[in-house]
Amino acid sequence: MSDAFKPRDENEIVEAVAWAASGGKKLEVVGQGSKRGIGRAAQYDSTLDVSGLSGVALYEPEELVFSAKAGTPMVEIEKLLADNKQEFAFEPMDLGPILGGEAEAGTIGGMLAVNFSGPRRIKAGAARDHALGVKAVSGRAEIFKAGGRVVKNVTGYDLPKLMAGSFGTLAVMTEITLKVLPVAEDAETVLALGLSDTRAVEAMALAMGSACDVSGAAHLPQKVAAKLPMKSAANTSVTAFRLEGIAPSIAYRREKMEAMLKSFGSLAVLQADVSRAFWRAVRDVVPFSGKKSSALWRLSVTPSAGAKIGGAISAATGAEVLYDWAGGLIWVEMPDENPHEQAVRSAINGEGHALLVRATPSVRASANVFGSLNEGLAKVTRSMKEGFDPKGVLNPGRMYAGI
Amino acid sequence: MSLVMPELDRRVLGRRAEIVAALRAIVPGEGVIDSATEMKPYESDGLTAYRALPMVVVLPSTVEQVSQVLRYCYEQKIKVVPRGAGTSLSGGSLPLEDAVLLGMAKFNRVLEIDYENRVAVVQPGVTNLGVTKAVEHEGFYYAPDPSSQIACSIGGNIAENSGGVHCLKYGMTMNNVLGVEMVLITGEVLRIGGKYLDADGYDFLSVIIGSEGLLGVVTEVTVRILKKPETARAVLVGFPTSEAAGDCVAKIIGSGIIPAGMEMMDKYAIEAAEAFVHAGYPLDVEALLIVELDGPEAECSSLLDRVSEIAKSCGATTLRASNSEEERINFWAGRKAAFPAVGRISPDYYCMDGTIPRGKLPLVLSRMRELSKQYNLRVANVFHAGDGNLHPLILYDANQADELHRAESFGADILKLCVEVGGVLTGEHGVGVEKRDLMPTMFNETDLAQQQRLKCAFDAEGLLNPGKVFPKLHRCAELGRMHIHAGKVPFPDLPRF
Numbered sequence: 001m002s003d004a005f006k007p008r009d010e011n012e013i014v015e016a017v018a019w020a021a022s023g024g025k026k027l028e029v030v031g032q033g034s035k036r037g038i039g040r041a042a043q044y045d046s047t048l049d050v051s052g053l054s055g056v057a058l059y060e061p062e063e064l065v066f067s068a069k070a071g072t073p074m075v076e077i078e079k080l081l082a083d084n085k086q087e088f089a090f091e092p093m094d095l096g097p098i099l100g101g102e103a104e105a106g107t108i109g110g111m112l113a114v115n116f117s118g119p120r121r122i123k124a125g126a127a128r129d130h131a132l133g134v135k136a137v138s139g140r141a142e143i144f145k146a147g148g149r150v151v152k153n154v155t156g157y158d159l160p161k162l163m164a165g166s167f168g169t170l171a172v173m174t175e176i177t178l179k180v181l182p183v184a185e186d187a188e189t190v191l192a193l194g195l196s197d198t199r200a201v202e203a204m205a206l207a208m209g210s211a212c213d214v215s216g217a218a219h220l221p222q223k224v225a226a227k228l229p230m231k232s233a234a235n236t237s238v239t240a241f242r243l244e245g246i247a248p249s250i251a252y253r254r255e256k257m258e259a260m261l262k263s264f265g266s267l268a269v270l271q272a273d274v275s276r277a278f279w280r281a282v283r284d285v286v287p288f289s290g291k292k293s294s295a296l297w298r299l300s301v302t303p304s305a306g307a308k309i310g311g312a313i314s315a316a317t318g319a320e321v322l323y324d325w326a327g328g329l330i331w332v333e334m335p336d337e338n339p340h341e342q343a344v345r346s347a348i349n350g351e352g353h354a355l356l357v358r359a360t361p362s363v364r365a366s367a368n369v370f371g372s373l374n375e376g377l378a379k380v381t382r383s384m385k386e387g388f389d390p391k392g393v394l395n396p397g398r399m400y401a402g403i
Numbered sequence: 404m405s406l407v408m409p410e411l412d413r414r415v416l417g418r419r420a421e422i423v424a425a426l427r428a429i430v431p432g433e434g435v436i437d438s439a440t441e442m443k444p445y446e447s448d449g450l451t452a453y454r455a456l457p458m459v460v461v462l463p464s465t466v467e468q469v470s471q472v473l474r475y476c477y478e479q480k481i482k483v484v485p486r487g488a489g490t491s492l493s494g495g496s497l498p499l500e501d502a503v504l505l506g507m508a509k510f511n512r513v514l515e516i517d518y519e520n521r522v523a524v525v526q527p528g529v530t531n532l533g534v535t536k537a538v539e540h541e542g543f544y545y546a547p548d549p550s551s552q553i554a555c556s557i558g559g560n561i562a563e564n565s566g567g568v569h570c571l572k573y574g575m576t577m578n579n580v581l582g583v584e585m586v587l588i589t590g591e592v593l594r595i596g597g598k599y600l601d602a603d604g605y606d607f608l609s610v611i612i613g614s615e616g617l618l619g620v621v622t623e624v625t626v627r628i629l630k631k632p633e634t635a636r637a638v639l640v641g642f643p644t645s646e647a648a649g650d651c652v653a654k655i656i657g658s659g660i661i662p663a664g665m666e667m668m669d670k671y672a673i674e675a676a677e678a679f680v681h682a683g684y685p686l687d688v689e690a691l692l693i694v695e696l697d698g699p700e701a702e703c704s705s706l707l708d709r710v711s712e713i714a715k716s717c718g719a720t721t722l723r724a725s726n727s728e729e730e731r732i733n734f735w736a737g738r739k740a741a742f743p744a745v746g747r748i749s750p751d752y753y754c755m756d757g758t759i760p761r762g763k764l765p766l767v768l769s770r771m772r773e774l775s776k777q778y779n780l781r782v783a784n785v786f787h788a789g790d791g792n793l794h795p796l797i798l799y800d801a802n803q804a805d806e807l808h809r810a811e812s813f814g815a816d817i818l819k820l821c822v823e824v825g826g827v828l829t830g831e832h833g834v835g836v837e838k839r840d841l842m843p844t845m846f847n848e849t850d851l852a853q854q855q856r857l858k859c860a861f862d863a864e865g866l867l868n869p870g871k872v873f874p875k876l877h878r879c880a881e882l883g884r885m886h887i888h889a890g891k892v893p894f895p896d897l898p899r900f
Contacts, residue, residue, distance in 0.1 A: 021885065062657040063760050063791075085659060121600060128606055129578045140885050144853040145846070150758040151571075152792040152830035154564045154613045155838075155845055156872070157854050158577065161609030165602055182659035205519045211542075211630045213698065249702035300601035304519045328600055353603035373604055376593045380860055381605055387856030390885055399604065 004047040010135070010143055010174040016048055017172065018141035020393045029168040029395050031071050031107030035114050037099050038357055039167060041364040042397035050109060053174055058149065061086055065132065065149050067177040070109030077108055081180055089181040090127050091118025091279075097289035098296060098358055109173045115165035116298070118283035119216035119242065122208065122325050124181070128164035133177035136163065138170070139389025149177050168395040169403060170388040184244035189216070189270040189278060190257045194236040197221060197307040197323070203264050204326035205304060207241050210260060212253045216242030217326040218282045224322050227287035230277055240270075242279060282324055288333040295339035295359050296331065301352030303328035312347035316340065328352075339367050370399050405811075406453065406836055408870045412501045415481050416458065422481065423459050426503070429471045434509075436460040445486070445504055449551070450494040450837055452753075452807065457484065457498035464509040466584070466592060466622045473620065474590025476503055482866050483588065485616040487527060487559030490551045492754060493835030495562060495615045495871060502869075505620060507558050513537045514623065520598045522581060523628050527558025527621045531565070534626060543628040546573035549831070550739060558621050564613030566831035568664040568738070571789035572697075573629070575831070577612045582625035585611060585618075588862045598625060610857060615833050616868040618861040632697035635663065636707055637734045640714045641688030641721030645669060648690035649764040651717035652788045655694065656761075658713060660706055662789060664695040666738050669768070671783035672745065672796070673737075679744035682737030685721040692788065693734055741785045742796065749781070749798035753810045757821030758830035761791045770820055771795060778813040780806070792830035793821065819844050834872045842874050851875075856882050 005016040005027075020027050028044035030036060031051050050071045057067040061084045068077060074092065081087050093116040096103040117126040124130075133147035146159035163173055192203055200219035207214045218240050220228070225238040241257055243250045258267055270278055281287070288296055301309055306327025313319050313332055317340040322331040334340055337360045344354050356369045373381055378400075385392070385403045396403070415422070423437045436442055437459045447454040463469045476483050482502035489496055498504045510526035516538055517523070523534055523545070531552040534545040548567035549555055555565065561583065566575040573579070582596030595607050602608065611618055642648040648667055655662065668676065668684075668691045677684040684691055692714075696706045707724055714722055725731035737744070745752050759767055768784065775782045781798040795817055799810040818828050818838065822845050828838045842851060851873060858865075859879035869876060 060760070060762070062653045063762060064656065065760070115601070115606075117601075125574065125578050126601060128602075128609060129574065138853060142849050142853070144850045146850065146854070148758075148825075148827045148845075150760060150791050150826055150830070152566055152575065152758045152787065152790045153827045154831055154833055155827045155829050156834070156842070156851075157610045157857050158564075158613055159610070159854070159857070161577070162606055162857075164609070165604075165606050170605075181661065182656075185659065209518055209521060209543075209630055211633050211699070213632075245698070246702060246705055248705050249699050252699045252701045300599045300603075302520055302598040304517075325600060350597075352597070352599040370604065376587075376591050377595070377604065377607075379591075380587075380593065380607065383860035383863075384605055384857065386883070387860050388853070390883065 004049055006049045006052050008052050010053070010137060013048070013050065013137045013172050013174060014141050014143060017137055017139060017393060020046065021139065021141055021391045024391070025393065026396050027393055029172050031110040032073070032105050034101050034105035035095050035099065035110050038114065039398040040369045041361055048172065050172060051107060056080065057175055064151070064180050065177065066180045067133070067149065067175060068108050069175050070173040071107050074106050074108055074111055075104040082183070085183050086180045087183050088130060088178060089120055089124035090130055091120045091283050092116070092127060093118050094284045097284050097286055100292040108176050112164050112173065112176055113166060113168050119218060119279050119324055122217060122328070123215045126164070128161045130179040131160040131164055131176070132179055134160040134163050134173055135175040136171035136173045139391060139393045147177065151179055167398050169385060169399055170394065172394060186247050186250055187242060187244045187272055187275045188250050188254060189275040190241045190243065190254060190261065191268040191270065192239040192261050192264050193234050193268060194265045195219070195239045197310055199264060200237065200239040200323065201304065201307040201327040203239055203261060206260060207257065208326045210256070212243065212257055213245070214241050215244045216240065216279055219323040219327070220287065221321065224287045224320055227290065228278070228281055229286055230274060240278065242275065285322060285331050287322060288331055293337050293360055295334040295337055295363065296357050297339070297344055297354050298357045299330040299332065299348065299352055299354045301328060301330060301348060305351045306330055309347045309351065313344055316343040337363055339363055341367055345371060373400065408499060409876060412482070415501050419458060422479070425475060426459060426461050426472060429475065430461055430463050430468050434462045434464065445489070445498060445506070448489040448491040448494060448496045450492055450497070450835065453494050453497050453836060455498045455500050457504035458501055460504045460506060462506045462509055466586065469586045469620055469622055470590040470592055472503070472505065473586055473588050476866060477588045477590065477864065480864065480866065482869055484868050485620050487556035487562065488530065488554050490555040490559060491563065491833060491835060492756070493829065493833040493837040495833050495835040497836055499870060507556065507620070510558070510622060517598065518543070521628050522598050522625050524623065524625050525557055527561070527624055528556050531555050531557060531560055538628050542631050544631050545626055546579055546629055547576050550742065557624050557626065561612050561621050561624060562614065562616045563831070563833040566792070568666055568787060571665060571787070572661050572663045577609065579627045580608060580612060580624060581627060583608065583611060583621050584623035586620045586622055588619070588864065588867050596625065615835060615872050617858055617872060618867065634700045634703050635695055635697040635731060636703045636725050637693055637695040637731045638707055638710060638724040639684070639721065639734050640692040640694065640719045641685040642690045642692070642718065643688065643720055645690040645768050646765040647718045648692055649761065651692060651714055651719065652761060654713045654717060655710055656789070658709065660709065662694050663697040664693070665789035666693045667691065667786040667788040668738065668741065669784040671781065672741050672785050675744040675748050675783060676737035676741050679747055680736045680740050682733050684737055688720060693738055738785065745783050745796045745798065750800040750802065753797040753799065753814055755795045755797065755814050755817050756792070756829050756832035757818050757826055758790070758792045759821050759824050759826035761788065763824040763826070767793070767820060767824060771817060774813055774816050778809050780809055780813055791826065815841060836871055839872060840874050852877065852882055859883070
């Protein structure tokens with residue numbers, strides 16, 4: 001068994017990292033470990049568990065700003081924000097259901113390190129867009145800070161945003177400052193039923209290119225829609241468009257949407273609570289949470305190419321797909337544990353990239369989870385890693401071999 | 404000017420003729436400028452207090468030329484200062500006398516407009532407004548709108564992470580760019596991002612945007628374009644005190660409304676703007692707010708009513724909502740002309756750019772009034788109130804002995820005050836040379852060293868735009884060393900399990 005460190009403050013993190021760096025040890029950096037299954041399978045000497053660094057450092061609702069220690073549980077934070085009618089507008093995803101873990105697990109540090117945003121990403125941006133400030137311990141065992149607590153800030157490089165999606169390979173975050181926003185007063189969802197994937201992507205492009213201010217655009221083919229937790233009247237594919245804001249504005253935009261979409265197929269509307277439950281299920285990819293052993297991919301692609309890419313992968317592998325972000329985010333669930341990496345990557349063909357989110361340990365040991373970088377990007381990626389973590393102490397090998 | 408720039412490289416200066424000839428071989432004809440008269444227009448940017456003639460100006464027109472110029476400079480260890488439209492307000496493109504000034508103005512084409520994916524692919528020399536112009540016939544626009552948008556280039560916007568009056572709702576350049584093609588100092592061409600949303604691997608765009616020309620030279624940009632809202636309406640609100648105006652801003656946001664724009668002006672700025680453009684601003688108020696709401700008509704009018712109610716409850720003495728597009732544009736005319744308007748009431752002015760937590764506004768304004776007395780210089784304030792970005796305009800006369808120096812000291816004190824109350828040195832104008840030496844008020848040595856290591860990942864020789872952003876230049880090799888005292892701390896108290 002390897003050692004596990006559970007530091008209580010950033011100075012103890014410094015000690016642990018210094019120990020690892022001086023002794024050539026590799027640390028696995030975790031919060032609650034809820035997303036531990038994502039990434040390449042790598043060998044670590046010890047675990048650095050930062051869940052002991054917990055607590056809200058600053059929350060000023062009128063300033064739209066929130067800071068917490070990196071190990072603070074997301075569920076506590078989201079409750080606090082909700083009590084103040086605020087939220088993280090990027091809808092951080094709860095990975096519990098698809099990874100076979102508990103729902104509502106995870107810390108704010110893990111959330112930013114993974115940077116998986118929900119349906120509103122198309123309107124509000126990703127977690128990275130809302131990251132304002134960070135304090136962290138580098139692989140050099142040095143505490144540094146970057147950014148600040150204000151929204152508009154160009155003082156120095158925007159390292160808080162660089163931390164987003166770096167999977168703990170650059171630094172151990174200790175405190176994170178994010179922008180928060182008011183929760184919309186009302187929400188409704190317009191559904192178009194029975195569309196093919198191709199037609200659905202066209203309809204979503206039309207809606208996104210309108211002034212209807214759509215804050216969610218997803219398409220669930222019939223078999224995937226059937227796995228939604230809520231009852232659906234029609235046994236068809238579902239293409240959904242979310243409208244949020246104040247009631248009179250939603251009413252006006254709903255009429256516009258209905259006029260725009262009527263040539264596509266029959267329409268339906270989900271009201272407030274059902275609408276919220278629907279988008280939560282899309283956010284957490286609930287339809288793909290049933291089979292824990294089947295390989296699951298997350299693709300970020302050019303939206304208009306979505307149906308083509310999803311279709312090619314399905315045809316080659318028998319996979320099921322769910323489209324979010326107007327076609328720009330595709331979740332692909334393989335029939336079994338075979339990830340069919342070649343089929344996935346060749347379907348994308350330069351129009352985005354894919355991350356293998358769920359795979360069995362043996363697959364993770366051999367698959368190219370994050371894909372491969374071209375030579376130029378690989379070089380900068382290596383230099384970047386070296387600048388933050390020259391000894392390769394922090395989550396080495398989790399994203400790419402040698403990084 | 405007290406600014407210390409990197410030591411001149413005599414070896415490079417001594418080879419000037421040879422270097423010019425080599426650059427001419429890469430960029431033929433008028434693309435290389437080496438006469439002092441013709442280089443004169445490049446001697447400064449928007450921060451005109453600082454000037455220097457570059458060693459030579461190069462204006463490439465292809466990516467291949469950019470790549471070759473940079474590779475040549477890299478091999479010969481020649482410094483390079485990139486330049487877009489030269490509108491930087493922080494000296495980001497201030498030339499160095501021993502450096503090549505690389506002007507990107509010839510990269511001025513819109514390459515592709517893709518309405519289906521709501522993106523435009525443009526060259527970096529296209530102006531900010533040029534992007535909107537290229538798509539507005541289809542009802543689209545590019546959201547970031549810095550005041551210099553007629554002139555400033557998208558490449559420069561990337562370098563500075565430019566904002567504008569609407570970034571409260573629509574974000575800054577950072578939030579509206581999906582991809583770039585960038586040439587490194589080694590001449591290597593990188594493509595980062597594309598028409599998709601999330602980054603592949605590390606989010607390099609997040610550090611390239613706002614990097615002030617220190618990481619590479621951008622040669623192509625993919626920006627998001629948005630459908631123009633159906634309506635926009637603005638309301639002018641006057642207050643007897645700036646405290647009441649600040650309170651109103653907090654209450655509007657606290658009520659859950661995020662306006663498209665929310666600007667504040669103080670008495671000096673109001674008077675100067677009104678005298679200049681006759682926007683109909685009230686002159687009997689201490690602070691004026693312009694609140695803009697956009698979206699469907701039903702949404703605008705409903706939110707406008709709520710904003711008006713809040714304003715009244717905060718003691719507004721003037722309240723006027725726009726009832727036509729002409730009227731709305733007129734409301735903005737004064738604000739948009741605030742800088743030149745202030746220029747009319749003073750021979751010179753110095754524009755600052757700190758950001759503060761909104762709630763600290765009354766405190767900062769009152770401290771600023773004290774500083775104004777102390778330095779015996781007037782100050783006018785325009786303020787992106789929604790996001791806390793303050794633009795104090797310090798009025799001075801460069802012909803009076805020591806007034807520029809006093810203005811600079813006054814400005815530095817304002818920025819230190821911003822940091823002291825929890826804010827930052829620059830919200831959207833960049834560090835450049837202007838705020839370079841103030842960086843230690845916000846960051847300690849370790850913070851700055853970590854930032855410089857990031858720079859080293861792109862430019863290990865420190866040839867791109869040296870003397871900007873970082874107060875001290877460290878060699879990358881020196882920064883790369885690790886000093887860990889192994890075994891010094893046995894961490895006996897560190898819990899293990």
